[in-house]
Amino acid sequence: MKAAVLVFPGINRERDMARTLRLVSGREPAMVWHADKDLPAGTDLVVIPGGFSYGDYLRCGALAARSPIMEAVRSHAGNGGLVLGVCNGFQILCEAGLLPGVLMRNENLRFICRDVYLRVERSDTPFTRGYNAGQVVRVPVAHGEGNYIADGATIAKLEGEGRVLFRYSSPDGMIDPNWNHNGAINAIAGIVNEGGNVLGMMPHPENHVEAAIGPTDGRGLFAGLVEVLDRAA
Amino acid sequence: MLGQVVETGFAAKTAMKARVTVTLKSGILDPQGKAIEGALRSLGLAGVSSVRQGKVFDIEIEGGDPAQAEALLKQAADKLLANTVIENYRVDVLG
Numbered sequence: 001m002k003a004a005v006l007v008f009p010g011i012n013r014e015r016d017m018a019r020t021l022r023l024v025s026g027r028e029p030a031m032v033w034h035a036d037k038d039l040p041a042g043t044d045l046v047v048i049p050g051g052f053s054y055g056d057y058l059r060c061g062a063l064a065a066r067s068p069i070m071e072a073v074r075s076h077a078g079n080g081g082l083v084l085g086v087c088n089g090f091q092i093l094c095e096a097g098l099l100p101g102v103l104m105r106n107e108n109l110r111f112i113c114r115d116v117y118l119r120v121e122r123s124d125t126p127f128t129r130g131y132n133a134g135q136v137v138r139v140p141v142a143h144g145e146g147n148y149i150a151d152g153a154t155i156a157k158l159e160g161e162g163r164v165l166f167r168y169s170s171p172d173g174m175i176d177p178n179w180n181h182n183g184a185i186n187a188i189a190g191i192v193n194e195g196g197n198v199l200g201m202m203p204h205p206e207n208h209v210e211a212a213i214g215p216t217d218g219r220g221l222f223a224g225l226v227e228v229l230d231r232a233a
Numbered sequence: 234m235l236g237q238v239v240e241t242g243f244a245a246k247t248a249m250k251a252r253v254t255v256t257l258k259s260g261i262l263d264p265q266g267k268a269i270e271g272a273l274r275s276l277g278l279a280g281v282s283s284v285r286q287g288k289v290f291d292i293e294i295e296g297g298d299p300a301q302a303e304a305l306l307k308q309a310a311d312k313l314l315a316n317t318v319i320e321n322y323r324v325d326v327l328g
Contacts (some may be wrong), residue, residue: 059316066313095316102319105264149261150318 001229003029003045006073008064011051011088013204020206021047024222025230034067039076044229046073050087050142050204060103060145061091070096082126082225083198087143090190090200099193099200100158101150103143107183111144115215116181118189118203119169121162125192126228127199128165130220136173137217139203141181146202148184148191158191166190166201247297250327253306255315256287290314299326 003021007014014031021029029047030040039046053064064070070092077083077098085093093099106112115138120131131137150158158164166189168180180187182202190201205218257263263285270284292309294302306324315322 058313062313062316100318102316104262104319107262107264109264109268 001025001027001045001226001233002040002042003027003047004032004039004043005029005047005049006032006034006069006089007049008034008051008053008067008092010053010055011049013050013087013206016204017047017049017086017206020209020218020222023209024219025226032069034064034069037068037072039069039072043076044081044232045225046076046081046083048073048083048085048089048092049206050089053088053092056145059095061088061093061095064088064092065095065097074098077193077195077198080195080197082229084127084225085198085200086204086206087141087146087202090202091145093198093200098198099191100154101148101191103145103202104147104149105145106143106147106181108181111142112146112181113140113142114181115140116189116203117169117171117173117179118166119173119175120166121164125165125196125199126225127192127221128224129227130222130224134173136169136171137205137220138171138215139205139208139218141203143182143202146182146184148182148188148202150185155185158188159186161194163192163194163196164188164190165192165199166203247295249294249297249299249302251292251294251302251306252325252327253290253292253310253314254287254323254325255290255310255320256322257285258319258321261319287320288314294326299328302326 091103120135123133167187168189170179175187192199205221208215208218266284266286273281310322
């Protein structure tokens with residue numbers, strides 16, 4: 001795995017992400033500054049971490065989505081390269097048009113920082129092969145704008161094509177408004193693009209990977225990616 | 234001499250003022266607008282039936298052609314100022 005973690009002004013989760021990539025893949029990721037025009041040669045995974053790029057000015061992710069490095073990310077994704085956007089990274093991917101829809105203000109207007117449960121909808125993708133379909137994982141969220149919305153046709157398409165990979169659920173996998181903390185349509189926590197190679201998700205799997213700290217449910221996502229990429233290499 | 238240079242530079246440059254207003258599309262839930270609406274009610278301001286919040290951008294444009302300015306600002310709104318998935322915008326060139 002040759003991962004590149006993008007760094008924008010105001011991002012604050014890039015070191016957690018780099019630590020997890022190093023821990024799970026055994027390889028140091030490249031840190032790539034937003035003003036760069038190119039990804040390091042041989043990059044096979046681009047990760048856009050969480051935080052508050054540009055202080056969330058204008059709209060969350062709006063300014064980062066127009067920064068120079070995003071052209072390189074667009075062509076990487078266009079060539080089928082894997083892209084993972086977490087939290088602000090998900091917002092940036094939506095603003096860049098690499099994923100449909102928008103992350104709106106949480107329904108209850110509060111910043112929510114706690115563990116949530118996610119139901120993994122399918123396991124036959126590079127991002128979820130480390131899990132079983134229907135498995136419930138516990139990972140943290142930390143966001144004020146995670147309420148996913150899109151127009152009816154887009155939602156129907158996402159659902160019809162099986163592009164919702166993660167949904168907020170109860171600990172036993174039931175989809176219920178009480179467990180959909182931010183009010184997202186259909187409890188959507190993570191979606192992929194049409195090609196299945198770009199994933200955006202609000203929760204932070206990178207923060208639950210070490211037993212010394214707590215649950216390790218986030219590890220499966222990265223372990224699955226390592227398996228796919230190291231086999232391809 | 235210095236005065237002359239400054240004056241020439243100033244005279245050659247015309248500018249227009251414009252305003253881009255960005256509002257949420259109808260049907261898009263606006264929790265911030267709802268909260269403001271609630272706050273207005275709690276201030277005792279009777280008669281407020283609903284609030285939708287948006288953004289205003291006051292922009293100065295070089296040049297003197299209003300049609301050109303409007304085209305430029307439409308591009309700016311489509312590319313950055315508005316997210317047209319959830320927002321509408323309106324461009325007013327004020328001259």
